Amino acid sequence: MTGQLGDLELAGWMIVWCGLLDVLDGLAARLLKATSDFGAEFDSMADLVSFGVAPGMLVLQAGIEFGGYELFSGPFWVLLVSVGVFVLSGAMRLARFNIMSEQPVYGWFTGIPITAAGGALLSSSVILMVRYPEIAYGMPLHAYLPVIMFVLALGMISTIRFPKAVKRDGYFINGFTAFTVVTSYYCGITRSYPEYLFFMGIFILVAGIIAGRISKVRERQG
Numbered sequence: 522m523t524g525q526l527g528d529l530e531l532a533g534w535m536i537v538w539c540g541l542l543d544v545l546d547g548l549a550a551r552l553l554k555a556t557s558d559f560g561a562e563f564d565s566m567a568d569l570v571s572f573g574v575a576p577g578m579l580v581l582q583a584g585i586e587f588g589g590y591e592l593f594s595g596p597f598w599v600l601l602v603s604v605g606v607f608v609l610s611g612a613m614r615l616a617r618f619n620i621m622s623e624q625p626v627y628g629w630f631t632g633i634p635i636t637a638a639g640g641a642l643l644s645s646s647v648i649l650m651v652r653y654p655e656i657a658y659g660m661p662l663h664a665y666l667p668v669i670m671f672v673l674a675l676g677m678i679s680t681i682r683f684p685k686a687v688k689r690d691g692y693f694i695n696g697f698t699a700f701t702v703v704t705s706y707y708c709g710i711t712r713s714y715p716e717y718l719f720f721m722g723i724f725i726l727v728a729g730i731i732a733g734r735i736s737k738v739r740e741r742q743g
Contacts, residue, residue: 529586532579533648537709537718539571540640544702565615572639573611577604580666583647587654588662596663603670610674611635617678629733630683633676637683637726642673645719652715682733701725 546564550556581604584590590597614632646669650657686698701721708714 529579529582530648530651532575533644533651533715534709534712536571536575536579536640536644537648539575540636540644541706541709543568543571543636543640561619565619568635569608569612569615572635573608576639576643577608577670579647580604580643580670583650583657584662584666587650587657587660588666590663599667600663600670603667603674607639607670607674610677611639614677628685628687628689629736630685632679632681633673633683633726633730635677637722638673638677641718641722642726643669645715645722648715649719681730682737683729684732 543564550560581600584600585592585597588596588600590600614635617631686702688695689698705718705721708718
């Protein structure tokens, strides 16, 4: 059992590493001016596997381990459907991002990024389940997990405006962004403080949605 949980935690960290490498790979492509249509499509396929399929399978396995799901039972099929909807929504969001005819507003995503949903929240959630099994076993995960997957799926295909990590006006917001990036890399490289990754992910998700809403209102008023 300990070995299986260790594998589950390692899988979660590997998804986190994919998120960190995804940032570096995009940065390297821009610095080297090596961007191309092929690269964009290939990157989207890699994102779908790394932050859609892999987190979905991780949540499914965590549900069986910690949520008491029995194979081919009613709750198991509900969780399986929610995982499928999550992956499909991630694919739709990536496809929409690639074929948008209009340039998106600078500094903003349309919909919650799949990297945030799968690469940050779901992976860190499973890591915490492994780190704190007594809490995980005591939670009604059979109800929570499908709802979380459906909500994240809806967020990805929605038109919610969500902030990108770009330079903005104001020292505070830029300092906060830099601090978050540096600490996230530290946690990922050292495989430590998954609590920070989880709660910071929740904070950025909520704050990002609120900030996107405020920016839309100001845009209309302006």
